Amino acid sequence: MINYHPDQHLLSLHAKGELPLSMSIAIAAHAEFCPHCQQQLDQMTIALSEQQFEQGDVKNTTAAEQHVEFDDLLSQFLSSTLDALDTDDSVDSVDSKATSQPEIIDNSVTIKGQHYPLPRVFKKQINASWQGIGKVSRLRLDTGEPQARASLLHIAANGEIPDHTHKGSELTLLLAGEFSDCYNTYKPGDFMLLDQDHEHSPKTTEGCLCYTIVDAPLYFTKGISKLLNPIGELLY
Numbered sequence: 001m002i003n004y005h006p007d008q009h010l011l012s013l014h015a016k017g018e019l020p021l022s023m024s025i026a027i028a029a030h031a032e033f034c035p036h037c038q039q040q041l042d043q044m045t046i047a048l049s050e051q052q053f054e055q056g057d058v059k060n061t062t063a064a065e066q067h068v069e070f071d072d073l074l075s076q077f078l079s080s081t082l083d084a085l086d087t088d089d090s091v092d093s094v095d096s097k098a099t100s101q102p103e104i105i106d107n108s109v110t111i112k113g114q115h116y117p118l119p120r121v122f123k124k125q126i127n128a129s130w131q132g133i134g135k136v137s138r139l140r141l142d143t144g145e146p147q148a149r150a151s152l153l154h155i156a157a158n159g160e161i162p163d164h165t166h167k168g169s170e171l172t173l174l175l176a177g178e179f180s181d182c183y184n185t186y187k188p189g190d191f192m193l194l195d196q197d198h199e200h201s202p203k204t205t206e207g208c209l210c211y212t213i214v215d216a217p218l219y220f221t222k223g224i225s226k227l228l229n230p231i232g233e234l235l236y
């Protein structure tokens with residue numbers, strides 16, 4: 001059961017395509033876990049496309065004319081698709097297109113002997129390799145944003161991250177496993193956006209994989225030890 005969701009504002013920005021890539025990945029991945037948010041995104045997308053229609057040239061045409069236009073467009077689209085299929089020499093490939101079998105993608109990561117399938121949105125986003133210290137490993141995503149730092153973060157069983165606060169906001173989307181902090185226990189799909197006023201130290205018993213976005217370096221608040229600094233480096 002997912003308890004933490006992106007708010008309406010974030011969902012609508014995502015539907016409009018106005019979020020930076022790092023955050024868009026988080027919303028899309030959450031929606032793959034969460035039928036409720038997926039449905040809201042679908043509704044927002046339909047509403048936005050209707051608005052686009054109304055603002056366009058079609059506003060001077062009647063509803064009946066719009067239907068004709070749409071029907072024409074659909075016919076054009078279908079005939080061009082069929083033309084494309086006709087040019088295909090192999091009957092087999094036409095058949096496979098017609099049945100629209102899902103594309104088989106290797107979209108997963110392996111860390112410390114654990115294999116994790118990833119949400120579809122991560123396809124082509126994973127280009128780096130893991131870096132790690134102790135139980136904490138990180139794989140950076142290159143989203144081309146100078147401020148936000150997006151990563152996959154893996155914490156092995158019985159691992160924890162020292163207490164920390166952050167200068168900016170920190171997003172965590174749990175992809176697999178579980179973790180707890182002083183606020184709650186989180187399950188796959190949970191979407192947590194913490195601001196700088198929060199302080200937390202996540203712990204996991206069974207191990208977990210998260211997608212995280214940090215837009216400012218993390219500052220450790222308790223028992224600051226030079227030994228821990230490399231973890232700070234790793235996280236931000």
Ligand SMILES: [Zn+2]
Nearest residue numbers: 005006034037
């Ligand atoms: Zn949701």
